[in-house]
Amino acid sequence: MAGANGSLPALGLPLPEYAIALDWLAVQCAHDTVETGVLASDARLASEFLRRTATSQPFDPAKGQGRAVLILPSATQVEAVIASPTPPATLLIVTAGALYRFISSTPMLRARTCLGMTKRQGYRQSAPILHLHGEISVLWSIAYRVYSRMGRDDLAGRSVVRTRESYLGRWLGTLALITLQKDV
């Protein structure tokens, strides 16, 4: 639901330079209309992106100023932002879910093209991801065993979740980036 000037509903507020889109529909939408974009495989990578891009504009939560990104969790919002007079210079598309669904439900050619935006943007995160692939999952699974023996069911439960997330996000992210390395 775009506002009268095509911006997000909270009218009159300047849009940030960076935006994050979720949902594969949003990915498609962004792919068709934004010149530059970044595809991240999971939230941890997105957070890393925040750190790097926000260095020139530090985020100050106490003052609520310097917010460098706006996360857009629906295709409607992405469309509204893109249609605005001052769309974000960069759109960050994030989550394992978005990546998984995009790759599995659309022709690979489109996925590669979308991923290609990553390289044009100069966003080089593939090496750390490849390096860390699997290791974090193993560490979390060890943590699960340690916490279970300690009787810390709360932390053990978190470790299981982190293990699962690490496996899924890193594995899919790595596959996507390998594709990117070969293709672009």
Add this chain to the structure above:
Amino acid sequence: MQHIAEPTVEQTPTALAQSAANCAYWLETMRVQGGFGGPVVHWWQHALMFTGAGIDWRYEGIISGYLDLYRASGLYYYLDRAVAAANDIVNGQDEYGNYANSQFQLNPYTAGTPHEAAVDIALLNVASRLKAEQAEGWEGYIATARRSIENFYIRRLWNAERRCFFDDTRSITIVPNKVATLFIALARLSELSGDSRYLDAYGLPALNHCLSLQNGRDENRGAFAQYIEQGRPVNWYFPYYNARIVPALVLAHDLTGNDTYLAAAVSTMQFILRHIDADGGLPQVVYADRRANRYPRWVAGAGDVILAGLSLVPHGFAFDYQPTLDWILGGQLESGGFQTARGFESQGSQKTPPSLPHAFDLLPVAGWTDKRSPYCAGCSPTAPPSLPRPPAR
């Protein structure tokens, strides 16, 4: 339901009213086929693979928020939005009485608790409002809620021996905060249907069972354990989830006149207040041995803490909601949505979160943003004087 004319409103809304209206607009941008969608982040797990419509507890806050805005502004737009949301629920109910994608962070699955009870509350609130407006069709919403409660909760989760609702069909786990949500649904259904059985035969016995398990001895006195497994409390105390119990206890007191419920509600609220930080936020969970997992601290979800405190104010309980309100408002994003939490980066550790937020902190979630709705109209001693005009339809 068709409304054409809308009353003229002033264009100088209070900051609070503007914030509430921006949030309502943001929620509209979260609509997908079948209802309100989007990803979910949570303490237990995240739902990032599924971003479709979820008929879960998001509807409780979304609808009560729309109804609050309607009461405050008189704009039929907000009542229409509430009715549209209620129709999502009706359309999302299956033949067994369950709702589609009602598991929130576990979606896409059905039969989520307390989500389906929260959805029933939403339906019953709409029915109550429409009945008061002498509008047509309110009975249908009651019928839908009754189908959910009869077929799912009573038929599948009620345990006649324990006289309580379990969280699973094998009768292993009882979750007090979920029973509390269900109690409110049962009480509303009794009131609107005229059938006192829901309250007397199910609601009050279940609440009493949970009440017998309230902590009364250590520094966490007043708190309810997160769940009771095979009769033994698992002593994880989530201040947020305890906040969801307080309004149910107050309602039980108001309906029965039994002061035990009120005393229990006060005790639980005092537990929550003992843990509120100076900035208005709450730790995620505290344990019986005084340990705590502080992060993430909910931002939008803190609206339920305000709701809990305000439910006690008419009974003489002094509650300063301003720090928590400031905490929530400080998390409103340019889009109108609210950031979900602060400190996801430090989940599981006790390290101070870095100055830059984790992506999950900034991710607004429909099922958390709805929780801020109590402040729409409830916080101000007087209702917001005016609201910005909603977008043209």
